Amino acid sequence: MAGFLLSGDNQGRDGDTLQRTLIGAAAVAAAAGVALYVGRKLSGAPEGPLLSDAPASTLRGGRKPDPALVGRTVTINRSAQELYDFWRNFENLTQFMDNVRSVETLDGGRSHWTIAGPAGTEVKFVSRITEDQPGRVIAWESEEGADVRNTGRIEFIDAAPGRGTMVRATITYDPPAGAIGRAVAKVLQREPNVQARRDLRRFKQLMETGEVTSSASPSGRRSEDPTKQYL
């Protein structure tokens, strides 16, 4: 569960090229950002009790309860019970969580995680279930001594009739201790939300199609293997 807040070093090698191609979009976004900033300066951020019905992860900067809070929701065309059952069997999670090498179930709602860290390192920790409502919620927190202390919560919420289940992940992580922890944090702070949304997307693919989608195919790029997903 905690795996997908850890983003490893297996990003596509052409990430940079792609980023460059998106510079145009980024420029537009930057302009929009300036406009927003100016707009907010003029209007001032609202104070007082929250009015919005949205999850806490969507709150703007100052109003977020915890700046390290990451959230993502996907709708999956399956029943809440079916999705919960698959997820609750933690060994299954390696099928769609990119960086999770293994999960081993221990006693007392605990599990031992091995995760690929940057530059070939591995991060290990024990995670403990803090809330378990069959078909509804699974929440966890890392035990003392984890390189990256983290808590998370997966909710399975019925969507409109006939439209499956909304799966919502909410995650927080604490600044880690130790050398590996710092290295992990560097990657983490860049993209914990990216890892979460990609893992959830792969979960959806697996549940709806029986496969994790891959565009692996040949190309004129000599170094690439036609059976592997790049980017």
Next chain:
Amino acid sequence: MRALTWHGRHDVRVDTVPDPEIVNPRDVIIKITSTAICGSDLHLFDGYIPTMRAGDILGHENMGEVVEVGAKSPLKKGQRVVIPFTVSCGSCYFCGKQQFSACDNSNPATTSDMSETLYGYPMGGAFGYAHLTGGYAGGQAEYLRVPYSDVGPVVIPDGISDDQVLFLSDILPTGWMAAENAEIEPGDTVAVWGCGPVGLFAIQSAFLMGAHRVIAIDHFPRRLELAKQLGAEILHFREVNVREALWEMTGGIGPDACIDCVGMEAHGLGIDNILDTVKAHTFLGTDRPAAFRQAILSCRKGGRVSVPGVYGGMMDKFPIGAFMEKGLTMKTGQTHVQKYTGQLLRMIEEGKIDTTFMISHHASLEDGPDMYRHWHDHQDTYTKIILKPGLEKGAVQTQQEKIHEPA
């Protein structure tokens, strides 16, 4: 295998690349027998579509013979299949609504981020069309990996030639959906911008759906002639003022529906188009929507605008006033190919649709780079090119001499 690869603006090469392999249980591998070059490939050739990577294999209008079958594919070796350009899973919310090009699963988790950033939600996958739509290799090659082979491929019965059915992969359903999106009623006059393959199929479809008149617009004599053969009245946009002509020809009412089969690289010397071209080349803008603007301004009050033409980014000077004040409806989108293939295959078998009249050239894969240049530089005479990996280099057949091989 041999394959056509993209290396940058106006740089397409024939390369030797690895063969594709089965990756997922629902996959098949096909041996390509025919693969066409599309107007959409021109947008790649001209460098208008972001997220191409040097070495990408082109080609999204593909058919061939099944040669390898994944563990969960219902197809059998030896079957002849046409492959929709849209990669669709068949089991997500969107596929369930038959909005196949919006498939929520076919774009891999890593590449779907890009379209999410650009468009708000991840786009579905497509063959041979940049990493924005998944980065799947195309079929302008000897072999192609086809995912979700239980959803897309159309099995072709014996006795029908490649030429007759190849366009089920894209341009025939695209022209058909363009006409469907125009919501044609009896008595309607439909104006169609662009007499490329998409426009020509939109014209044919519009008549089949009961249009009273179709007015077709382009500036290439040969393409206009093909439109006329289908029964359309034609306008050469360098000869006439298109908006005035449409007013006059419809007695001041205007076309009931307008279809933009041109897309982001409109030709023409209108001041707006010159400005858009400069902006596109200096990266200040992304699209050149001259035909699109003209379609909106020409459409009658309360009319429908249908846009199969491809756009990618932001548009300047969208005539929102005309659009709102006249109360227009607009429908657009990448084609939901799988929704239409069954129905259109039946119409081909029954002889209700002519799918071969626009084919001007057959050529080998080895001649592919030359064919891209012709498709770009000589649009008047090159009205549709089909590449056949089975042909020898140099064996280019023009329309007059082309061999209709038996199935």
